[in-house]
Amino acid sequence: MSDVDHLLERASALLELGRPADAEHAALEALAADPTSAPAFVVLTRALDGQRRFDEAVGAGRSAVAADPDLADAYVALAWALVGDGRADDAVAVAGSAVALEPHEPACHHALGWALLSSSPPRHQEAHDAAARAIELEPGATPAYSVLGLALAGLGRRREGRKVLREGLRINPHDPYLHNNLAKIDLDRGLRIGRTGRHLSAAAGAIPQEPVVHRNLDTLLVRFAMRLVWPTLVALSVLRLQVALDAPWWSRAVTGAVYAGLAGLMVAWFSRQVPRGLRFWARGVLARVALPVRLIALAMLAFAACVVATAFAPTSLAAVTEQAAGVLLRLAFVLAAVLLVAHLVQRRRHRRG
Incomplete structure (x- = not known):
């Protein structure tokens, strides 16, 4: 294994551990050794995105795409960065390119679903189809359950949306975004403080700095x-x-x-x-x-x-x-x-x- 591969493996592991700042340093070391490494730019994009430095993440993502236009992971990382930067409509096109490159990769469909859900106005039916395809390809991919549940809620099928999110929690009871999105659906349909509070507590315990959790807590308080x-x-x-x-x-x-x-x-x-x-x-x-x-x-x-x-x-x-x-x-x-x-x-x- 080359030094670059070792650094990228370390950076990816740090991302999994929730240490994006350390992952950024490892990715930069990999780029110092190989300035044209598309995978290094991908990891750097994800690390910057994890620190909510979205503008920088978009720049790194574009560099990843430029370094290897056939790498679907580069488009996926760029799509997530664009959504974080408030440019979901651009992210839809980018995620669509990822799906075209790797139509059987669930992460591509998941990114497309989230971009569609985040666009203005939200494209709920298309997001539903993309998330359903991601789950079909990888039934254990619980992040896609969040997209599917929210898309169903946006289509006026809140009960089905809650059912999908609960199904995701049966697979991974500790997924904080599933808990947060269940709380969001409950807040949208009516106030159930005890249940909503429990879901937000579970979400905040894993992602205490996530702004969307704080916004839901604000809504709960109001x-x-x-x-x-x-x-x-x-x-x-x-x-x-x-x-x-x-x-x-x-x-x-x-x-x-x-x-x-x-x-x-x-x-x-x-x-x-x-x-x-x-x-x-x-x-x-x-x-x-x-x-x-x-x-x-x-x-x-x-x-x-x-x-x-x-x-x-x-x-x-x-x-x-x-x-x-x-x-x-x-x-x-x-x-x-x-x-x-x-x-x-x-x-x-x-x-x-």
Whole structure:
């Protein structure tokens, strides 16, 4: 075995171990020994892609293709880098070239499926066909199950999509992307905090730095916050009645204490559903979500604060805080309605495009 082959074997092993930075160094050493080695450029592309240095990965991938235009692995590596760089439409053509070169290689069909799924708009049926072909060629290739499951969900067949992802987990129970994508489908179809939290915990344990996991955690937190609206509304209704009837202060305090206790129990239960190592991620969630969602969240926080203030404030001030809570609630509903209309308009334009 030549020195270049030894370095490439070492770099590939480092990639498998989740050490892309070390794999990059080994690939660069191989390229120093043989600057025209297409396999070395392929490993370098994958190593840079693993470090989310997508622009550099695209450059290395193009070098791999230029070094050996007949090497399907070069096109596959370049396709993944292009998807990471937000150029999925270009990745579709590149992955198609890989399939043309190696029509019986499952990795080529998998890359094509993911590129189709990531394109704008997503080409769900074609992604479904590509992923199904990858699984047909290699039934144990669980990454392709993620593509197939998400494609089915995108086609409106969420139950079938979940079934495919669960089938992939039976083959490899530790695949973090299968867990993450199951959580995504659950979040899209409705909130099931316990099950979604378990899948995200499994995903985060293996890929704690993966942004898509953090985005799903953000969505889970926002959806849970919406659950807290209902006990807050009930507490406000009871407090309004008590203020109107000029009930004694202690009765409002009891209502406030019951509300605070219930909300505290819900928050404590939710905190046990999310990954322990990522609990502090919630501190920055408002900075990560879109501005309209941030405004709605702030309005709802202020609304909850006014409800608590109404429960424990003196009689002379309770009426004021109760009215303020009503104003903030209406403001949040207006913002939510505007956001919903904007989302529907954008989705319609996206479909027409």
